[in-house]
Amino acid sequence: LGPVNSNSFFVGFGGPCEMQNDGDPIVKYDRLADRWLISQFAVRQGSPYYECVAVSATPDPTAAYYRYSFSYRVFPDYPKIGIWPDGYYLTMAAFTSGTGSYLGPKTCVFNRSAMLTGAPATQQCFDPATPYGDLLMPSDLDGRNPHPAGAPNYLAGLNWATSPGSQLQVWKFHVDWSTPANSTLTGPALVNAPSYSIPCLSGGLC
Numbered sequence: 001l002g003p004v005n006s007n008s009f010f011v012g013f014g015g016p017c018e019m020q021n022d023g024d025p026i027v028k029y030d031r032l033a034d035r036w037l038i039s040q041f042a043v044r045q046g047s048p049y050y051e052c053v054a055v056s057a058t059p060d061p062t063a064a065y066y067r068y069s070f071s072y073r074v075f076p077d078y079p080k081i082g083i084w085p086d087g088y089y090l091t092m093a094a095f096t097s098g099t100g101s102y103l104g105p106k107t108c109v110f111n112r113s114a115m116l117t118g119a120p121a122t123q124q125c126f127d128p129a130t131p132y133g134d135l136l137m138p139s140d141l142d143g144r145n146p147h148p149a150g151a152p153n154y155l156a157g158l159n160w161a162t163s164p165g166s167q168l169q170v171w172k173f174h175v176d177w178s179t180p181a182n183s184t185l186t187g188p189a190l191v192n193a194p195s196y197s198i199p200c201l202s203g204g205l206c
Contacts, residue, residue, distance in 0.1 A: 001062045006040040009054040013067045016042035017052035030083050031144060033116055036061040037088065039081060047073050047097035051090060055115045066118035070110065074103060082138030084153045085146045087112045087175050089138035091155060094127070104128060105136045107155060107185065109175045124175055126185035136171065157188070168193050 007021040025040040036056040043049045049072050054065040075095040082089040087109035094106040108125040115121045128136075136155040141147065152172040171187030 006038065007052070009038050009065050010052055010067055013069075015069060016045050016050055017067070017069045020044050024077075024079055026079065026081050028081055028083055028140075030055075030112075030116075031142065032083075032085060032146065034059040035116060037081065037083070038065070039079070041076055041079060042069070043075060047075075049074070049076055049097070051076055051079055051092075053088070053110065053115070057118065066115060068110070068115060068121055070108070070123050072106075073097065074106065075100070076106070078135050080135065080137055082140040082153060083112075084109075084139065084141055085112070086177075087153070088115070089153045089155075089173060090123075091136040091138050093135045105157065107136055107138070107171075107173060109153070109173065111177055113177075124180055124183050126173070126183075128171065128185065128188070138173075155187075165196050166193060167191060 005021045006025040007018060010017040012018070020042045022041055022043050026038070028037040030037060037053065039051060039053040041049060041051050050069045051072070053068045053070065057064040057066055075097055076092040077095055078093045080091045090108045090110065092106050094103040095101065096103060104127065106125060106127050108123045110123050111121040136157045139154040139156075152174040155171040155173055157169045168191045169188035170191050171185055174184045176182035
């Protein structure tokens with residue numbers, strides 16, 4: 001199969017996810033469920049913007065998919081997705097819809113258990129308390145063994161502002177689908193790292 005446009009997975013779904021093919025596509029394999037996840041954003045229509053997510057109904061990536069769209073008032077640039085047993089975790093760089101000003105990172109989690117069965121699915125989102133100059137990366141489960149019971153999803157980012165080149169920032173995202181008010185995003189914890197340089201930080205070539 002392929003190559004195909006990412007929005008071909010949304011044929012018959014309707015709306016911007018079907019009509020637009022705006023890019024930033026992601027293809028992930030959910031090893032615990034033996035399923036595939038495909039996503040891209042739909043942004044050309046302006047706010048609200050959408051992250052379009054398709055989860056395969058079977059282990060066959062060329063067969064049927066359950067389709068979802070999650071909406072945002074901010075421009076959800078540079079989306080990244082991590083597979084975790086209690087959810088599909090999304091990070092993005094949030095920009096204003098009018099001026100395009102950078103607001104900082106934003107992170108959300110989709111209800112994985114619902115999406116694996118094609119049931120209606122919700123999301124929960126947080127904005128880190130102090131915006132800073134980098135996109136967060138969600139942790140991603142690649143092995144066959146789940147994380148320890150109750151372990152949060154860990155989000156990591158480069159600590160540009162306070163100690164560039166020597167630390168990482170780490171957040172813990174705990175989701176509670178039964179009682180969303182109990183969901184939390186805590187951090188950042190500063191983690192010392194071997195010295196590194198950021199090519200683009202001072203106008204260098206990426």
